[in-house]
Amino acid sequence: MKPVNILRTWYEHGWLRAVDLSLADYLLDKLGDDAESVAFLAALTSHQLGHGHPCLDLKRLSEEADTVLQLPPEHASFESKHACLTAAQALAQLPNDWLTQLQDSLAVNQANSPLVLANKQRLYLRRYYNYEQAIKSDLAQRCEQQDEIDVSQLRETLNALFGVSEQLSWQRLACAMAVRSGFTIITGGPGTGKTYTVVRLLATLQQHRTGSTPLRIRLAAPTGKAAARMTSSIEGELGNLPEQFRATLESTMANRQAVTLHRLLGSQNHSREFKHNRRNPLLADVVIVDEASMVDIEMMAALTSALAPGTRLILLGDKDQLASVEAGAVLGQLCEHAEHGHYAPELAEWLADSHGLAELPQSYADKQGASTWPYLQHTVMLHESRRFNAEQGIGKLAHEVNTRQTQWLARWLQDAQSIAAENPAFNNIHTLEISGVGHKALRQLVQEGYQPLLDLLQQGPDADVEQWGEQLLAQLEQFQLLAAVRSGDWGVENLNKVITQWLFGEQVSTDKWFVGRPVMITQNDYSVDLRNGDIGLAVRTAADEPIRVLFRGTSGELRWLLPSRLAHVETAFAMTIHKSQGSEFNHTVVVMPDHDSPILTKELLYTGITRASEHCTLVFKHDELVLRATERRIQRSGGLT
């Protein structure tokens, strides 16, 4: 079959997006029928973007095409599998010299050509290649900025902030690292003290600034919700600082409000360009970005290019979480293997000195570190969670999944109850093995989980509507279903239908407005200042009032919007694990599907489990699918490192 016809069949069966096919058609139109292989590979590159990869990894493509391209897709019907070639079969239809054709093509590696082939291995759409190059050169320039620091003074400041101790504190090393360098990544799982560290880092930076004017510090996060969380956790942590540092920070940092990255950079209507860019950089000495694992490659390029050469950039995030839904696992790539340090000997020595230690443990030093792992010379991973014990409950479950250890997990999946009976510290993780999503045990779990919210809604506001709104939004974070997949019986769409019926009966439809409908914004909407992923709740403040949707605004305020103002929303009793990033729920229920799929990975499960702050329930039909997902890793394509 001709490659372009394979693409058409894939498109007709929903395996490929219209935009992917259009690119192939465009190239064929410009270059003629001889360019079929090039057009085919360009369409695949575009398809990869839709799966979060900024490029097509050609080596992996020839080795494991079906896995790399995630074809057939999760939702593929039986008929489509019959009608379409698999990715591996399709690739076999290309002439043997497809790589040479690609290298020789006018569409590749020419001035302003639409495609770029890097190292004969990664094929990019030019725009994404440019983003990657911009990030690399901006970060390289920033990595070279190293301030001369008086180590003994720094040690004194850190002693005052963290206390004097012989015990290695990664938080303290993170502060030292960020004071020395123009670019720093602080990564760590939930509760490892990223906020705790940042507040102390801000104090250290102000203390060790060179001029007399206070540093201009800007705080940002990729979503409104993450920005609101950042603001409140920083505000909360300020109170725990030693008095002299707290007073300095409060007086020097009048603006402690974190904003979305869009707002920081100044998004402009109907344009991908931001107000702040290379020509008009941000006025800031330090920019700190929380939840950086959610920042995609386009936004990261916009950020790094909007920073003036002297601005210090500090990224915070959990490298082991899923990356952004958009293309580019930037943080994950930059600090892959951070758990091993890989510090060049001189850096390891300096870090130890800043801490007052004789040396860092040998396992974190690496003679080749500087050349092999340049970004790790600017990264500190916080290892110890203050919220979860890695040996117990949620901490243990998250740890076993993250490190892909299935032995304990297999036992827990079989008999979580006995494990909890033996040790009450495991009482906060639960399994629910069910034959289908209509199962009464799931229904009971959902009804009990949502009952307090329904009671609050039923009760209505007393005199104080704002207080009621606060209670509702707090209650909405108490219980949440997260599904691994979108479609099928076990997917988000069906779960929302089923839950709506369980809670509100047959007369209510999932896609209509009703009091008690939680919704998620599915696209950034600047006209109402809401972002993709923001969550609201449909309420009625009085019987004669219209339904309004209650959201938390970026400054923490309550917003009561009419549903007619919301263009892109979906019901959110259940949401995908992808969309739950940056949120935390008291009781998180993670629902695995009844069939295997390449999207079921340890990153997905880890992200779902770590959304839970108090209780986590894992719902599944087959325990071996949970184990298989734990063993599977996301392969991040890209050339940042």
Ligand SMILES: Nc1ncnc2c1ncn2[C@@H]1O[C@H](COP(=O)(O)OP(=O)(O)OP(=O)(O)O)[C@@H](O)[C@H]1O
């Ligand atoms: N070195 C420390 N000494 C005492 N308490 C600490 C220390 N580090 C962190 N904590 C406490 O542990 C809790 C979790 O820390 P923090 O909120 O900073 O973690 P985080 O990594 O930012 O979490 P999140 O997953 O929410 O992003 C907080 O209550 C914090 O005050």
